[in-house]
Amino acid sequence: MEIELTNDGSPTLFVPELNEHYHSTKGAVTESQHIFIHMGLEQTTAIKPRVLEIGFGTGLNAFLTLLAAEKLKRDIHYTSIELYPLKEELVRQLGYPEQIAPDRADDFYALHRAEWNKEVTLNLHAATQPKNNRPDSQVENATLQSVNPTSSLVQGCEQLNNRPQRNCRETAVSEAGTSDAPRFTLYKIEGDFTRYALNGTYDVVYFDAFAPEKQPEMWEQALFDKLFDLLNPAGILTTYCSKGVVRRMLQASGFKVERLPGPPNGKREILRATKVQAGIQKE
Secondary structure: OEEEEOOOOOEEEEEOOOOEEOOOOOOHHHHHHHHHHHOOHHHOOOOOOEEEEEOOOOOHHHHHHHHHHHHHOOOEEEEEEEOOOOOHHHHHHHOHHHHHOHHHHHHHHHHHHOOOOOEEEEEHHHHOOOHHHOOHHHHHHHHEEEOOHHHOHHHHHHHOOOOOHHHHHHHHHHHOOOOOOOEEEEEEEEOOOOOOOOOOOEEEEEEOOOOOOOOHHHOOHHHHHHHHHHEEEEEEEEEOOOOHHHHHHHHHHOEEEEEEEOOOOOOOEEEEEEEOOOOOOOO
């Protein structure tokens, strides 16, 4: 792989074998912030959003979401599935945290060091302490904590099975803890999204696979049907790809699809798909 600078000054990776970049050459950080944070995460009304990312890649989307959790003052559960994880040495050469939030570099690399196929929680309150107040040897261990799966929001709802689903979600949030600092829970899955059986439910999907002409197996009707079923009511899916064939597949799955303005100086349009309420028939 090769590192290339994009138009906003942030780097991306180029894959010669696919003749494809990991991000828009018009601006890697600008694209991710606009499509997935502004048009996706910030639009959900979920109290404690559960995010599903298709393609962990460089970890840029996860890092921006972590920072957004603090800004929005919301606990976020972040699931990301990736078939080809990148080596940390390569990721370090990109220097994303040094450009975006230098004081949070420890958090960015903690995302990459987090064990695959295991939930961990990054304590944002600990992470925001001045670095000079934390011994360097404690940085990694202070921010990553294993999560007991039985304490997850989904299983919490199962235990409150006598209450309506939405009230269940709200109660689980209120009983999860009273810390003023938001928590960022990460679950990285090393696997093939086209074959992996996800068993959670989500409020936001970042669909960030390579372009349809480069990775056609990721842009099939059955996969969009699968994502529709995984989303909670009013759940949101955002993607950089605004092609008509993608829009029609999303509509066929049952989504209400909007064409929205793309990032500044970037793509003209992007797509946001919303899971409509029950009773609306799929096309």
